[in-house]
Every structure is written in structure tokens, then in C-alpha cells.
Amino acid sequence: SALLTVAAPSLCVLGVTAVATASVTGNDAPGEAGEDIALGGDELDEEAAEAARAAHAVANKQFDTQLQGLTAAADDYAERASRTQGRIDLEERKAEEKRLAAEEAKRKEEEAKRLEELRPKFFLPVERRGLSAVYGQSGLNWANLHTGIDFPVRYGTPVRAATDGTIRTQYHVSYGNLMIITAPDGTETWYAHLGSYVYQSGFVQAGTVVAYSGNSGNSMGPHLHFEVRPGGGSAVDPAAWLRSKGLEPS
Structure with missing residues (x-):
């Protein structure tokens, strides 16, 4: 009995010790697992961040490519628009020059017509007036009557x-x-x-x-x-x- 009594406490102590050990072991295990999970979560977060950064970089690159394309298209449009406007301006200038030339030609024609209407159509053959012989006059110098x-x-x-x-x-x-x-x-x-x-x-x-x-x-x-x-x-x-x-x- 004494032995049992002594042994029992020992068993109890061992049991308690085992429970304590188990408790400690149990407490430690979840702690270590939590640390592993935490570490795993950090790795996942880093991978997600890296993936996000990569996706962002790809998006930026795509945006830059699109922007460059839009810029090039805009420049091309502007150049074509400038050429078109240049042709329009040239055509308008030519049309204006043609209109002005026609107006000037018409003005000159009208002026020439006006001057022609004002121009005397008949003149005395010499400036001096006075006659030394008249029409129908007879004389020794003419076989017939004077004809002028x-x-x-x-x-x-x-x-x-x-x-x-x-x-x-x-x-x-x-x-x-x-x-x-x-x-x-x-x-x-x-x-x-x-x-x-x-x-x-x-x-x-x-x-x-x-x-x-x-x-x-x-x-x-x-x-x-x-x-x-x-x-x-x-x-x-x-x-x-x-x-x-x-x-x-x-």
C-alpha cells in the first residue's frame, strides 16, 4: 500500500507532467503552425503584390502603346488635315485670283468700250481749215469737174x-x-x-x-x-x- 501510495503520486505527477507537457506541446504546436501560416500569408501577399505590380506594368505598357497609337493617329490626322486645308486655301486663292482677274478684264473691257464710244470716228484730213478748190469746180487743171x-x-x-x-x-x-x-x-x-x-x-x-x-x-x-x-x-x-x-x- 505504501508502495502504491508512493507510486500513485508518482503516477499522478507523471500524469500531471504528461498533461502539462501535452499542454505545453499543444500550446507550442498551434503557435508554430500560426507562425507558418503567417509566413505563408506573407508570401502569398508578396506574390499577390508582385502579380498586381506585373499586371499594372502590363496595363501601363498597353496604355502607353495605345496612347502612342492615338498620338500617331492624331498627328497623322493633323498632317492630313493640314494638307487638306492647304489645298483648300490654294484652291480658294486661285478662285479668288481668277475672280479678280475676270473683274479686271471686265473693267478694262468696259473702259475700252467707253473710250471707244467717246473716240471721234471722223476727222478733218488736215488741221487747217479753208479750201482752195471745191467739189464740182471747173478749171484748167481738170479734164472734167473737180471731184474733191x-x-x-x-x-x-x-x-x-x-x-x-x-x-x-x-x-x-x-x-x-x-x-x-x-x-x-x-x-x-x-x-x-x-x-x-x-x-x-x-x-x-x-x-x-x-x-x-x-x-x-x-x-x-x-x-x-x-x-x-x-x-x-x-x-x-x-x-x-x-x-x-x-x-x-x-
Whole structure:
């Protein structure tokens, strides 16, 4: 019994000791496991953070790529828009220049028309007035009646075209150096006994100096013999014809 009594306490002590050991062991084990779990959680958190950082980097890279693409597209659009605007500006400038040129041409045309309307269409063949012989006059110098009028001017006096018209020249035994100007309506004006020509052909306007007076042909001295022949036919009174144009020869 004593032995049992002694042993029992020993067993009790051993049991208590075992329980205590178990308790300690049990307390330690969960602690170590918690530490392992904590360590495992940290590793997982780090992996998650690394994955997040990697995903963020990929997203940033994708964003940068997209942004670069958008920037390039925007630059390309801007360049194309600039070229298009340049073409539009050029076309508008050309159109404006064309419009201004047309307006200027029209203005010049209208001005030319206005000046043409104001331009005298008939002139006295010489500036000096006064006649030394008239139409229909008879005399020793003419086989028939005088077919024109004579202006007694000095040798070398400028002779002007009485009308617009086309010039032709010839030498005639009676008329001497002769110029004939045919007007657009067919009327011929003759200028005889000339000393020299300024023009021998071509179109001239009324008032243009076309020759200089002289004493050629059947002439008794320097003067201008002037005739008018409507339609190139028979001569009519030049004085009356000039007066019908508002000009006074005498």
C-alpha cells in the first residue's frame, strides 16, 4: 500500500507532467503552425503584390502603346488635315485670283468700250481749215469737174485718216502719190498729191497721221486733194460729207 501510495503520486505527477507537457506541446504546436501560416500569408501577399505590380506594368505598357497609337493617329490626322486645308486655301486663292482677274478684264473691257464710244470716228484730213478748190469746180487743171476739195497746206503737213479703215496706196499720173482708206461701211476717202507715206497698208483709226502732204502728180503747188466715194463708187461732195459728220472744212 505504501508502495502504491508512493507510486500513485508518482503516477499522478507523471500524469500531471504528461498533461502539462501535452499542454505545453499543444500550446507550442498551434503557435508554430500560426507562425507558418503567417509566413505563408506573407508570401502569398508578396506574390499577390508582385502579380498586381506585373499586371499594372502590363496595363501601363498597353496604355502607353495605345496612347502612342492615338498620338500617331492624331498627328497623322493633323498632317492630313493640314494638307487638306492647304489645298483648300490654294484652291480658294486661285478662285479668288481668277475672280479678280475676270473683274479686271471686265473693267478694262468696259473702259475700252467707253473710250471707244467717246473716240471721234471722223476727222478733218488736215488741221487747217479753208479750201482752195471745191467739189464740182471747173478749171484748167481738170479734164472734167473737180471731184474733191483742196486744202492749201504747206509741203510736209501731216495728213490724218478721216475715218477708221484699211489703207492701200498707189501712184497715179493725175493724183500722184495716192492713199485710199476704206472704212468699215465701204466708204473710201482719197488723199492725193502726197509727199510721203507713214503707212502703206494695214488698219488705222480715224485721226491717225498716215502721210504728209506734197506736190506729186498733176499739181500746181503743195496741197491736199481729198475725195469721198461711198461704197467705192462715184465721188460725192467731201465738204457736205464732212459737215454731215459734224466737221467744218472751210
